[in-house]
Amino acid sequence: MKKIRLLTIDDDKFIRHLVLKTLRSQYSSFEVMEADNGRRGQAMLQRHSFDLVLCDWEMPEMNGLELLKWVRSEENLKDQPFILVTSLDSKDNVVQAVEAGVDDYIAKPFTPEQLFNKVMKQLIKSGRLTQEEAASLVRKERIAASGGAEVLAASKAPANKASKRQANSLKALLMQGEARAPAALRDLDRREALVLVKRSEVLPEIGSPVQLGLMTTDEDPPQKLSLKGYVASLQLAERNPNTDNLFVRVHFLKQDTETTEAFTQLLNSQA
Incomplete structure (x- = not known):
């Protein structure tokens, strides 16, 4: 060929x-x-x-x-x-x-x-x-076929870098196709986010497109936005292949101007 x-x-x-x-x-x-x-x-x-x-x-x-x-x-x-x-x-x-x-x-x-x-x-x-x-x-x-093989059992959970205020004042939702899963935010910056989800609710693959919804809980009305991204890595939260807890690292794509400005404002408010 x-x-x-x-x-x-x-x-x-x-x-x-x-x-x-x-x-x-x-x-x-x-x-x-x-x-x-x-x-x-x-x-x-x-x-x-x-x-x-x-x-x-x-x-x-x-x-x-x-x-x-x-x-x-x-x-x-x-x-x-x-x-x-x-x-x-x-x-x-x-x-x-x-x-x-x-x-x-x-x-x-x-x-x-x-x-x-x-x-x-x-x-x-x-x-x-x-x-x-x-x-x-x-x-x-296929990337879709190899994605499952790249889910590694964790010797320990990824470091929790999110500030206490950030963790307490933001709700996250991981969206893939029709699937919607509440996500516990573990890390967040301009380039990526690390979230903890239930495998029984959503099971993305390496490289698959997803969206991460974010909403503030300490403001009235709350700030809401949805960020486009890809799954950069997957990791089981425990050294147990049957665990339902999964760490998902989402790498953000470029967003439109309005979303970028709203995301910057949200990050600044959580600093």
Whole structure:
């Protein structure tokens, strides 16, 4: 099978890792190169050829839309297959991306299945793979299948870093699909949260998209917000494989401006 080279551009290391793990688990001949902002991605596109570019929209130095416009203006890159990865899913953003010449886009949070399907669709559409080659791919390992194996029995519970005020004045809810589980907050900062949930109420997998709902309990009216994220790690709360208690570390994605401002205000109020 031919070698396929992809470039993933995202300032979030966790997302880059998720893309790499998803694609290589499906097809060992994927070669995935990484850049952590648009400017570095631009430099790599000038030095290397790629079968597909997966690029975040919101990045420092040069955002994804700016990079896409540059790609389409370059004679040797104007036909480069390009997918925008974004949490900006308003009609205006979609129109901007289409007008700039995007081949496809995928909204955060996405599942490994959604990512792989988008990638394969563009590789076939651009002629990098034939339908027959795509159909013959042997899927070595699914992230969804490996997630359960990555739940480790804890020798001790993760350190509780949340302040007493934070723990007492915030209620948390872990949401995955239709599942809703009350969550005991153990740690919270701008990048991630650690919560304790019941496995009988929700059982997420490594890499799966989730939302974390937060509500203050010491204000009237209470502050409420919902943060998009991915499951970064899972750990049993006790050295007992039958325990119902599970620690879930949620890595936050970029939020919209309103949510970001509300989250900053909430964190400041809990300091």
